[in-house]
Amino acid sequence: MIKVTTEALLKDSTQLFAIDTSLNNFQNYSPLFQPRSPKISLGGTMGLATRPLLFEPPKTIGFDIGLHALDPYMLTPQDIQYFQARVPLSVLNLITAGSAEQVFKMVHTQNVNPNWNIGFNLNFIGSRNFYASNRVLGQNVSDLNAAIFSWYQSKSKRYNMLANVIFNNLKSPETGSIVKDTIFAHANSSFDKATEIVRLPNTFENWKTGGIYIKQSYYIGRIDTTIRTNNANILPTQRVTYIFNYNTSKFNFLQNDIDTYHVFPDYYFSSNRSRDSLNVTHLMNDFGYSFYLRGKSNQFVKNELKLDLGLTHDLYGYTQYVSDTTITQYGSKLRGPDKKQDASFQNITIRGKLSYRFSDRINLEGTINQIAVGHNFGDFLYDAKAILKGNNKAGQIILNGYVQSSSPSLQATSWISNHYIFNNTFRNQKTTSVSFNYINNALQLDLKAEYFLITDYLYYAAQPNGIDAHPVQLGGSINLLKVSLGKNLRWRNLHFDNYIVYEKTDYQSTLRVPEVYTYSSLYYNTYLFKAVHLSAGLDVRYNTPYVAPSYAVGWASFITEKISLSHPTLLVPYF
Secondary structure, eight states, X not given: OEEEEETTTTSSSBOOXXXXXXXXXXXXXXXXXXXXXXXXXXXXXXXXXXXXXSOOOOOOOSOOOOOOTTGGGOOOGGGOEEEEEXXXXXXXXXXXXXXXXXXXXXXXXXXXXXXXXXXXXXXXEEEOOSSTTTTSGGGOEEEEEEEEEEEEEOTTSOEEXXXXXXXEEEEEEOOOOBSOGGGGTOTTSOSOGGGOOBSOTTOEEEEEEEEEEEEEEEEEEEEEEEEETTEEEEEEEEEEEEEEEEEEEEEEEEEOSOOTTOOSSOOSSOSSOEEEEEEEEEEEEEEEEEEEEOOOOSSOOOSEEEXXXXXXXXXXXXXXXXXXXXXXXTSOEEEEEEEEEEEEEEEEEXXXXXXXXXXXXXXXXXXXXXXXXXTTTTOEEXXXXXXXXXXXXXXXXXXXXXXXXXXXXXXHHEEEOSSOEEEOOOOOEEEEEEEEEEEETTTTEEEEEEEEEEESOEEEEOOTTOOOOEEEEOSSEEEEEEEEEEEEEEETTEEEEEEEEEEEESOTTTSOOOSEEEEEEEEEEEEETTTEEEEEEEEEXXXXXXXXXXXXXXXXXXXXXXXXXXXXXEEEEXX
């Protein structure tokens, strides 16, 4: 009755799957506590600034703003699910802990006709600060994600159109921490921790994005169909694709408090408040052509050669404002937004991918992404992959390697705000990586070993026990080894899922990650009266102590140097 897909699943062919009605991982609703991608943040609730706990390098090239502390709470076109619904479908999800944290998510979708589906997403995140000013609106998290989406497929199955309109409005408090931070060192150092005041009770980040995304594809020539596990996948022999994407982003920092406790290093324009703003517009046009050469089969594809060619044009524009006092023509003082920089530029990226599938057991891929013209000329990402599959008991091996060169971010090179001003020139950061991944679904086993060599690493630093921060580029190279193992055990309705990661780097003082991280979930999964699906259990997370990064308020970035130990263990029962 209900089938679901995503843009990624429609990339090479038309694939549809039944909706997931299991309770697997339902308790980890927060992006902070995903078992294989944990994050650290300024607090235990959703909506606050965050970054990965483990080493997770971004495989992106081109223009980068540099602001990513609230990315996990953004809704993007790649997050949208598309449906084929023979009946209207509504999914409502509510997680609440009173005023401490509330999450509400809603999806509704239905088919206008057999070939056209429409729907919408609506998400809310809210939480209230724990300390004395917890009834001050400036300390509350308030996030809104909204999207309208549509998928149209022609009767001939040749034409597909994915479209969505997305709006994000994220508000994240920047309290500067509590004044009396000794309460964490001594058990009896506070009469009531909820009465402790914070340094900035009315200061917060407000990020807004909005955009429209349309992807169209048309299949040319013969269309093949494979049938696997009751799912029919439609495979083209030639395909042309066009993507149009236009979005605007506004990153606002609003300091409404006098800096009595010296949270900020200095001020350049206003001594008692900040109205820093960065506005970015992005227009993208992407053209692609794919050619498939294969034999005919309705069970699986073998001896398939696939060639993808693409050209992407990106047009960017940005302006940055601060709050400053100006003198009018009549000699009076006027406070308001003052534009400090304004620029526009473009990038043209060429893309290519060549893959060969000897059978359903062996697949080879090579990918090239190169910025050939524009502001970020010279950025590239070259990727190679080999997939070797055995039978169900033998599992599969995935060998992967890539080389990447990416430009430094706008935040690190050209930045003007009330508390931070930078005008720097840095080299591209280069990353070389190789990995080995063994997956055995029959044994519920997943083993992966990764090696990274990072040259000209760019990060943010501060002097010991200081509050100032600035971008720094490491002159040498960083080596990092990351080994992860996932193993799930089951006895009847009792499940025991485990995941462990070991990371080791020769620059631990700069690239700060815990050496060991583990996650275990012990739970009982059953049906009551053949009608109610029940899952109850306990999650345990642990990481070895390490020197955690500090945080630069007003710059929305995590920085090094200031020393503090992370909290290593977290027990989370769920029902």
